[in-house]
Amino acid sequence: MSNEPVILATRGLVKEFAVGGRRHTMYQLLRARLAGGTEPPTRRRALDDINIEVRTGETIGIIGDNGAGKTTLLKTIAGLYAPTRGRIERRGEVALLAGLGVGMLDELSVAGNIRLYGALCGLSRQTIKERFDDIVHWAELAGFVAAELRTLSTGMRARLAFAITMHIDSELILMDEAFSTGDKRFQEKCDRFFQDSRTPRRTTLVATHRLDFVREFCERTLWLHGGRQAAFSATGEVLGRYLAFVPG
Amino acid sequence: MKRYDARRLNLLRELTVAQHTLKDQSTFGGLLWSLLNPLFMVGVLFVFVRGWQGGTVEPSGASLLLGVVAYTYFANATSGSMRVLFNMKPLTREAVFPKELLVLSSTISHTIDFLVATAVCLLAAFITGMKVSWTALPLAGVVLLEFLVVLWVSLVLSCLYLVARDLEHLYQVFLRALLFLTPVFYPRSLLGHGVAHDLVALNPLAQVIDLARAILFDGAPSLGRLFGLLAINGLLVAVAFRLFRAFEPRLAEYV
Numbered sequence: 001m002s003n004e005p006v007i008l009a010t011r012g013l014v015k016e017f018a019v020g021g022r023r024h025t026m027y028q029l030l031r032a033r034l035a036g037g038t039e040p041p042t043r044r045r046a047l048d049d050i051n052i053e054v055r056t057g058e059t060i061g062i063i064g065d066n067g068a069g070k071t072t073l074l075k076t077i078a079g080l081y082a083p084t085r086g087r088i089e090r091r092g093e094v095a096l097l098a099g100l101g102v103g104m105l106d107e108l109s110v111a112g113n114i115r116l117y118g119a120l121c122g123l124s125r126q127t128i129k130e131r132f133d134d135i136v137h138w139a140e141l142a143g144f145v146a147a148e149l150r151t152l153s154t155g156m157r158a159r160l161a162f163a164i165t166m167h168i169d170s171e172l173i174l175m176d177e178a179f180s181t182g183d184k185r186f187q188e189k190c191d192r193f194f195q196d197s198r199t200p201r202r203t204t205l206v207a208t209h210r211l212d213f214v215r216e217f218c219e220r221t222l223w224l225h226g227g228r229q230a231a232f233s234a235t236g237e238v239l240g241r242y243l244a245f246v247p248g
Numbered sequence: 249m250k251r252y253d254a255r256r257l258n259l260l261r262e263l264t265v266a267q268h269t270l271k272d273q274s275t276f277g278g279l280l281w282s283l284l285n286p287l288f289m290v291g292v293l294f295v296f297v298r299g300w301q302g303g304t305v306e307p308s309g310a311s312l313l314l315g316v317v318a319y320t321y322f323a324n325a326t327s328g329s330m331r332v333l334f335n336m337k338p339l340t341r342e343a344v345f346p347k348e349l350l351v352l353s354s355t356i357s358h359t360i361d362f363l364v365a366t367a368v369c370l371l372a373a374f375i376t377g378m379k380v381s382w383t384a385l386p387l388a389g390v391v392l393l394e395f396l397v398v399l400w401v402s403l404v405l406s407c408l409y410l411v412a413r414d415l416e417h418l419y420q421v422f423l424r425a426l427l428f429l430t431p432v433f434y435p436r437s438l439l440g441h442g443v444a445h446d447l448v449a450l451n452p453l454a455q456v457i458d459l460a461r462a463i464l465f466d467g468a469p470s471l472g473r474l475f476g477l478l479a480i481n482g483l484l485v486a487v488a489f490r491l492f493r494a495f496e497p498r499l500a501e502y503v
Contacts, residue, residue, distance in 0.1 A: 001280065018501075024411060024412050025412055025413070025414045026412045026414050026415060026418060027414075028412075029411070029412055037336050075342075075500065078344045079497065079501055080341070080342070080343060080344065080496070080500040081501065082497035082498060094344060095344065096342070096343070096344045098342040099342065100341070101336045101337060102342040103342075103343050105266055105269075105270070107269055107270055108266060108269060109370075112265070112266070112269070115262050115265075116262045116263070116265075116266050118259075119258050119259040119262040119263075120259060120262075120339070120343055120345065122252055122255055122345075123258075124258060125254070125258040125261075126254045128258075147474060172346075209422070217367065
């Protein structure tokens, strides 16, 4: 572990969700109010006592089966979910990539989406203007700048989104399966960028099922199982334990 | 990133452009409809109210149009902004930025149509004989006042809508009632000085329309009243922002 300052720490982090959702009707709310409250809803614990410390410049892998709590952890760290208990200590600016292209709109042109998605990724107007051509070039969409997004294939959209996210300069980047879309060539291109863009200032948490990616890029790995912290240590050690645990 | 810096303002701008495009108002036809809608409503009211009031219509012409434009803006902007967190749920659920920007961008997007429609009102007033003078300048303050009213109502409704989705239906009923509780197509004097008059005085939309008509058609704006209402609604906007931010960490769970 490096001696860099801690950029992110979670202390006894617990996140619970109400089972059955939190949506009501006015009638239900009024009835509950008149009846003096309702039975407390059944709660599902999605994260249970997560304690991690991440230092500036580290790349942390987050692995685990579906439903293990990977996405919930990233969203809670990002501030989209309020912790039920425990606390999160975070420094610097955070960017969450919860799937490529979240926020892009079918009705806008490629150019319009570069401006919108770029702004959502925290890029300034000037930066977007300066890097516009680079984005279009990397995404291989030179002939499609005026085309509506809806006319693009899934692969083209993924390339466009990734080409924009490449320019994010947040200190803490949270990625949730960001590289799992697209074909093999796209994934290789992403991996190459990931390798080239690592800086001592940038800290990244990557939730993924791609163990080869975790092995290649992540110094330490967090293994979540059923919302609990099964292991958080050097990647080789955690992957060894995980592979021994996972049947097949 | 600070809550508001140049990048956030850029995001606000892009969200506003996107919402305007989604409303189909970015095309010439879309813009035309945002003008034609209040004009058609004025036409309908004109026909019915003339029958009701026995041949004369008061408020007439441009004054009626002004009331209709103010009401239409309030109704469309608050209804649209109420749903914006839900309609843009991928952003509400997955993206990290101050979510009030979604409500703010929706409100601004409707305000653009309102400004165009207000310009048409001014043109209509001019054509029907209003003398253009500096006394019309406080109208900018009235536009700001209605924007503030729309903003605080939208911030509160957008959160409530996530908790109780049937609020939309109740709000539509409320908006229909509001049309009759606001002196849009009848003069305020019709209410006399009783309880009805006092109740309508509590209606911020009635205040906006009253002020706008006083400025444009009576040439007698009450600046003290305008500044007082701006201060009250500015305070309500501040309170609404605080409530919204308190609810913000739970938005993703409700969408």
